[in-house]
Amino acid sequence: MSFPAASLPSVTLSAKVPATAVVAVLVTPGPAVLGEPPVDLTGLLERESAKGEAGEVVSAPQPAGELERVLAVGIGDGSPGALRKAGAAVARKVKGAATLVVDLREADLDGEGVRALLDGLLLASYGFSRKKESEPRALHTVTLVVPDAKRLQPHVDRAIAVTRATAAARDLVNTPSLDKTPQWLADSAKTLLKGLTVRVRDEKELAKQGFGGIIGVGQGSSRPPRLIEATYDGGGNKHVVLVGKGITFDTGGLSLKPNEGMLGMKSDMGGGAAVLGTLRAIADLKLPLRVTGLVAAAENMPSGTAQRPGDVLRQYGGTTVEVLNTDAEGRLVLADAIVYADRDLEADVIVDVATLTGAMPVALGKKHAGVFASDDQLAEQLLAAAEASGERAWRMPLVDDYRHALDSPIADLRNIGQPKLKLSGGSITAALFLREFAGGRPWAHLDIAGPALSGAEDDELTKGGTGYGVRLLTRWLEATCTA
Numbered sequence: 001m002s003f004p005a006a007s008l009p010s011v012t013l014s015a016k017v018p019a020t021a022v023v024a025v026l027v028t029p030g031p032a033v034l035g036e037p038p039v040d041l042t043g044l045l046e047r048e049s050a051k052g053e054a055g056e057v058v059s060a061p062q063p064a065g066e067l068e069r070v071l072a073v074g075i076g077d078g079s080p081g082a083l084r085k086a087g088a089a090v091a092r093k094v095k096g097a098a099t100l101v102v103d104l105r106e107a108d109l110d111g112e113g114v115r116a117l118l119d120g121l122l123l124a125s126y127g128f129s130r131k132k133e134s135e136p137r138a139l140h141t142v143t144l145v146v147p148d149a150k151r152l153q154p155h156v157d158r159a160i161a162v163t164r165a166t167a168a169a170r171d172l173v174n175t176p177s178l179d180k181t182p183q184w185l186a187d188s189a190k191t192l193l194k195g196l197t198v199r200v201r202d203e204k205e206l207a208k209q210g211f212g213g214i215i216g217v218g219q220g221s222s223r224p225p226r227l228i229e230a231t232y233d234g235g236g237n238k239h240v241v242l243v244g245k246g247i248t249f250d251t252g253g254l255s256l257k258p259n260e261g262m263l264g265m266k267s268d269m270g271g272g273a274a275v276l277g278t279l280r281a282i283a284d285l286k287l288p289l290r291v292t293g294l295v296a297a298a299e300n301m302p303s304g305t306a307q308r309p310g311d312v313l314r315q316y317g318g319t320t321v322e323v324l325n326t327d328a329e330g331r332l333v334l335a336d337a338i339v340y341a342d343r344d345l346e347a348d349v350i351v352d353v354a355t356l357t358g359a360m361p362v363a364l365g366k367k368h369a370g371v372f373a374s375d376d377q378l379a380e381q382l383l384a385a386a387e388a389s390g391e392r393a394w395r396m397p398l399v400d401d402y403r404h405a406l407d408s409p410i411a412d413l414r415n416i417g418q419p420k421l422k423l424s425g426g427s428i429t430a431a432l433f434l435r436e437f438a439g440g441r442p443w444a445h446l447d448i449a450g451p452a453l454s455g456a457e458d459d460e461l462t463k464g465g466t467g468y469g470v471r472l473l474t475r476w477l478e479a480t481c482t483a
Helices: 042-047 080-093 111-123 149-174 182-192 203-209 212-218 270-285 330-343 359-364 376-389 400-406 426-435 470-482
Strands: 010-014 022-027 057-060 069-074 097-103 139-145 197-201 226-233 239-250 290-300 312-314 320-322 349-354 369-373 393-395 443-447
Touching (some): 057 080, 080 097, 149 182, 182 239, 182 290, 203 226, 212 290, 212 312, 212 330, 226 270, 239 330, 239 470, 330 426, 359 369, 369 376, 369 426
Parallel strands (some): 239 290
Antiparallel strands (some): 057 069, 226 290
């Protein structure tokens, strides 16, 4: 893969509108006037029954020889969510255009508003294709016409850094698993995180050091597992460790999924992609933090060497786990990395991100991640970051009464709740399993099984991998710097 993602438009700031451009002006409900000389758009909006709601786009005719096209773009209440929706709508409206100019001289947008608008414009312009002849990109160049470029430039730079990192995470998720081996993911991490320290443990080193969960999950594949460790040191006393599930393809192992259940499984490393994208974003933003990213990468395949239901694995650190279901593999690789973050890296806080359970989208749908946390303050911080970034999340309970479902007669834990207890709550028991390995440190688990993949274009999302988690985690880490 390459970085920065070539599929996103470039962004520039200007003091005036270039000639022969497609120009977008932002309008709210009520009278609308465009620029200098003023053009009254009120009558046009009334004729088109437009109300200035977020995402409405109306094309205004222009005299010959003047601007190519003027678009009146509704921004509703002007909230960040409305601005993302508006930006995404206009990006798709001008698909194939060489340049889009957004005239912000009359718009009363602060830096956060501009950042939200660019989130929508840039991310809705993302594309990934392996077709012989790809479809035209939504946009090539975005020019923002602003009265005070110096004030807005830092916010524009932040938007560019985070959207490009999100696009890179989407590229990782969208790459077919024929190419996406654990070693490919490790090589891609080195490319993406140029300038950072990246260490990759191969299967021999993992076995020697006792990473039994990663080895156990990956032993059925001819393409062996890897543990990717990337370090960003921007200073500061607090050490944050991000842990990502990196299952490059998940058949379920010997507990085999049906074909329909495998169709989206190239996205089962979405948590790992989010961690790598976040490292890229915070490095480009030069945040004054110390952050380590761990991606436990393996391919879960059935074969004569695959782990079996009933096997007992010894995780990193010595905890033994009875494997009742080989399709509950993500928690096994994450557990190794979480223990490593606790014991070896001595993390001040651990956050793991994973497409972990099919129960999560049943509970929250496809647009919300579930947040499980051992620390109330950490949970509140992550939910605030979700709100600010537009990546939705909802806190879920860690029900201690369910913990006994993980008891095993022959090992320290089972990897799923005992079926005969009929507790359900599969996402909760999965989170309780992971909590066992955090060593009592502040820890949170983001189950992104719902929002990691989009089945259609939806506001700033494009069909396929969404890169969910990059914006949320970056916002959280930005806020951590100022707390």
